[in-house]
Every structure is written in C-alpha cells, then in structure tokens.
Amino acid sequence: MRPVYIVGAGPGDPELITVKGARLLREADLVVYAGSLIPSALLQYVSPQAALYNSAELDREEIVRLLEEGARADKTVVRLSSGDPSLYGALAELVSELEKRGIPCEVVPGVSSFLAAAARLKREYTLPGVTQTLILTRVAGRTPVPEDLRALSQHRASLCLFLSASLAEEAVSALLAGYPPDTPAALVERVTWPEERIFTCPLAELAQVARREGVTRTALVLVGDFLKGEGAPSCLYDPHFSHSYRRGKK
Known part of the structure; x- marks a missing residue:
C-alpha cells in the first residue's frame, strides 16, 4: 500500500511549494485540499485526471474516509495542507486516524x-x-x-x-x-x-x-x-572571529 502524503502547500504563492510537494501533486490520483486556505493557483500542479476534493466542505471523518479509500485502492493520495502541516494544520489527529486504520503516511513540510x-x-x-x-x-x-x-x-x-x-x-x-x-x-x-x-x-x-x-x-x-531591522553584526561573519572553517584576522 502506498502512503498518504500530507503535503504543506506553502503560504500561497504557487512557486513557494517545495519541489517534492509539486511533484507529488502532479503524480496524485486523489487530492484533498484545504480550499478555504489554499489559492486555486496551486491546483495547477494537479493532473486533470485526478479526483479533487475541497476539505472546506468536509468533516474529519469524511476526509479520513477519502484518504483511506484512495490508499487501499493503491492510488497516490495527497492531503494538501496550507503552509506547513506541523503548524495549526490538524496534523496530529490526521496521522493518528490514519495509523489506527493501518494506513501509512508521509509528511512533506512546506514554507510556513x-x-x-x-x-x-x-x-x-x-x-x-x-x-x-x-x-x-x-x-x-x-x-x-x-x-x-x-x-x-x-x-x-x-x-x-x-x-x-x-x-x-x-x-x-x-x-x-x-x-x-x-x-x-x-x-x-x-x-x-x-x-x-x-x-x-x-x-x-x-x-x-x-x-x-x-x-x-x-x-x-x-x-x-x-x-x-537594527541589530548587532553576526559574529560568524566577523573577519576577526575564528571558527573551524576560517581563522580570524588579527
């Protein structure tokens, strides 16, 4: 069984999704995306043949059921979350529900x-x-x-x-x-x-x-x-600061 991919979409600019995230969207057979938080421009990566579901209209059980059914049918399934899934992304409950059902998953981080x-x-x-x-x-x-x-x-x-x-x-x-x-x-x-x-x-x-x-x-x-924007200069790049890659100037 293929894993369900929980992908961070980034902040909104379609060029700020990760290369891996964009690739998974192109390969996906089924995508469940957070429509209220993700601009439609990001869906340009999704194949026209893929099944596409807006989770703004779904509850937790409905989302998990779609992901589970897709995974058990050996489809490439993507749950597209806004920003990064680890920040206010309901990640913990989704992973828990998938694991209870024996569905493997992989989290792909995004630009928050x-x-x-x-x-x-x-x-x-x-x-x-x-x-x-x-x-x-x-x-x-x-x-x-x-x-x-x-x-x-x-x-x-x-x-x-x-x-x-x-x-x-x-x-x-x-x-x-x-x-x-x-x-x-x-x-x-x-x-x-x-x-x-x-x-x-x-x-x-x-x-x-x-x-x-x-x-x-x-x-x-x-x-x-x-x-x-007013702070002290970084020690790391101070010409007089020594570290394992550079000897500081005297």
Missing part, C-alpha cells in the same frame, strides 16, 4: 506563512543583539490556548500570532503587559497571495489598524524590535 511574512518585510526574527528567540502562538478563541499570552509577552522576544486577526483587541491588551506600547508591529494579510496587504504600526495602534482596514482573517500579527 510566518517565514513568508519575514521575507516580505525583509526582517530577521533572530536578530543579534535584539533577540535570539521567536514565539509562535495564537490568541484563545473557540480553541483554548494553554499558554498565557500575557506571560509570554514578558520575554519581549520576536512574536508571531496565527489565527488572531479577528481578536486584535484581546491580543494587544495581553501583549501590552510585557511589550512597550511603541513596540513595532505588523499585520500581514494573505502573505504572497495576489491580494496580500501589509500594515505596520506601533503595537498600541494595532487593533485600530485591523479594524480600520477590515482585517479579520488569514492574517498574521508580528510583534517585536526585530521589525526595526
């Missing part, structure tokens, strides 16, 4: 939207002299969040909030417990999609900007001094 957002802004999350830590989290809504955002804000690390644009006021209120009001923030909507929009402002004004611009979904919130 938080990486695409940093690329668009030309910023480095782990900026020397500023922070070497990045926090990926979300605001509690219908899905509970075990971690306390107010406590996380005390670290003043680079931070990226997923699935939180509609809760901007709650996010800002919690983050101001640790970050100063003038901390740089960015609201990145549909990154790498044709309709991408990016707004930058002080953290204290973020909720106002989100409300004014009508940003309520498919957007990331970035917070931290890394957005200034």
